[in-house]
Amino acid sequence: MRDTAPEPxxxxxxxxxxxxxxxxxxxxVAPADRQAGMVPDPYRVWLSEVMLQQTTVAAVRDYFHRFTSRWPTVQALAAAEDADVMGEWAGLGYYARARNLLKCARAVSADHGGVFPLDHDALLSLPGIGPYTAAAISAIAFDAPEVVMDGNVERVMARMFDIHTPLPDAKPELKARAAELTPQDRPGDYAQAVMDLGATICSPKSPACGICPWRDPCRARAAGTAPELPxxxxxxxxPVRRGVAYLAQRADGALxxxxxxxxGLLGGMLGWPGSPWAESPAADCPPFPADWQVLPGEVRHTFTHFHLILTLKTAPxxxxxxxxxxxxVKRHDFRPSDLPTVMRKAYDLWRGGAE
DNA sequence: AAGCCGTGGTG
DNA sequence: TCACCAAGGCT
Structure with missing residues (x-):
């Protein structure tokens, strides 16, 4: 079957x-090391792939180092406190990933002897592991010939075959094309190679077709349509939503x-008490009765599906x-880095004004 | 099964 | 400034 593949x-x-x-x-594991017999640690592959979901390599690097330093194995992570893991994830976004990360670590620890399962369907059944991540772990950690489909691969395939069908309708065709190209030999390196290509050369805005290893066979390159695909x-x-956040501090510094x-939004994370965030003018619903003072300025933050303008109020x-x-939270137990970004912005605005 | 779910970089 | 974008998954 592989012998009859159209583009071997x-x-x-x-x-x-x-x-x-x-x-x-x-x-x-670098390609030379891998061919010398080195094998990636499935725990690190899994952790990196979850962190990389909808997130750039640059944003992930430091988080990956902190997580693997603090929790070197899946068993160590499984034994962690929820609040510690959420605190380490703070700032990285999509916090359901952190909650599912812990659930997954505990499931691997309790149900699979602390070893990530080789079986694709077993991987897929774990929390936070969907079609992409299951295929990526199988390919990268186990060198299995899985078809790894992410935004990079979709873009590369749409260009290689000059497919103009809009996403998401094009997904089945793009996956079929990707499957045709996936080799039996070195599928793990191949999966990473396509994603590297998409991240560095076959980039969304201005692809560097001149130095692309696939510039000759690429149909969009020939047609001049690469930059507009997929x-x-x-x-x-x-929409714009507004709200109020209430920052209260005790004489001893406790918050x-x-x-x-x-x-829901920022689920499981620490935050300042506040009003609901709505498109109508913000309601005033302080956490306790006091002479709340409006802080000069406001916090602006954009989430996936709305812009937020936050007014800050303070009281003793x-x-x-x-x-x-x-x-x-006592002064010495409070770490601003435990806060998701919008809450961190509120804290920074408040403290900036206090100094 | 479309909508929900963060963030920082980029043009 | 602002829309777009990233190694998606869940409900």
């Missing part, structure tokens, strides 16, 4: 390019925070127990 040489051309141009990434459905405009519910926090559902 293409994967080889790409692998030759990868052998010389593979990026040096902390979770990666076509995508237009996206909705983002009033909340642990957000596990589901009285002694005594925390209001219902809220959390008093």
């Amino acid at each position: 040489a293409l994967s080889t051309q790409l692998l030759e390019w990868y052998d010389h141009h593979a990026r040096d990434l902390p979770w990666r 076509k995508k459905q237009p996206k909705k405009a983002k 009033l925070l909340e642990r957000r519910p596990d589901s 926090l009285p002694d005594g127990p925390a209001p219902e559902g809220l959390l008093i």
Whole structure:
């Protein structure tokens, strides 16, 4: 079957390019080392792939180092406290990934003896591991000939075969094309090679077709359509929402925070108590009665599907127990780096004004 | 099964 | 400034 593949040489051309141009990434085994018999650690492959979901290599690097330094194995991660993992993930975004990361580590630890399963369907059933990540782990960690489909591969395939069908309708055809090119030999390196190609040369805006290892066979390059592919459905405009956040500090420096519910926006993360975020003017619903002072300035932040303008109010926090559902965090237990970015911006604006 | 879910870099 | 974009998964 592989012998009748229409373009048997293409994967080889790409692998030759990868052998010389593979990026040096902390979770990666270099092609020369891999061919010398070195094997990637599935834990590191899994952790990196989850972090890389919808996230750039540049943003992931430091997080990956901190996580692997603090939790070197999946068992160590499985034994971690929820709040510690959410705190380490703070700033990276898509916080459901962190919650599922812990669930997955605990499932691997409890149900699979601390070893990531080789079986593709077993991987797919784990929390936070979908079609892409299951294929990526199988290919990269186990060198299995899985078809790895992500945004890079979709773009590269759309250009290689000059496919103008808009996403997501084009997905089945793009996957079929990708499957035709996936080799039996070195599928793990091949998967990383296509993604490296998409991230460095076959980039979204201005692809560097002149130095592309696939410039000759690429149909979009020949047609001059590469920069406009893949076509995508237009996206909705983002509405503006407004809200109020309340920053209260006790004389000894302790702060009033909340642990957000596990589901929904910023689920499971620390944050300042506040009003709901709505398109109508922000309601005023302070966590306790006080003479709340409006802070000069405002916090602006853009989420996936709306812009947020946040007004900050401050008041002294009285002694005594925390209001219902809220959390008093002592000065020395509070780390701004535990906060998701919008909450960090609020803290920075407040502290900046205090100095 | 479309909508929800973060963030930082880029042009 | 602002829309677009990234090694997607869940519901």
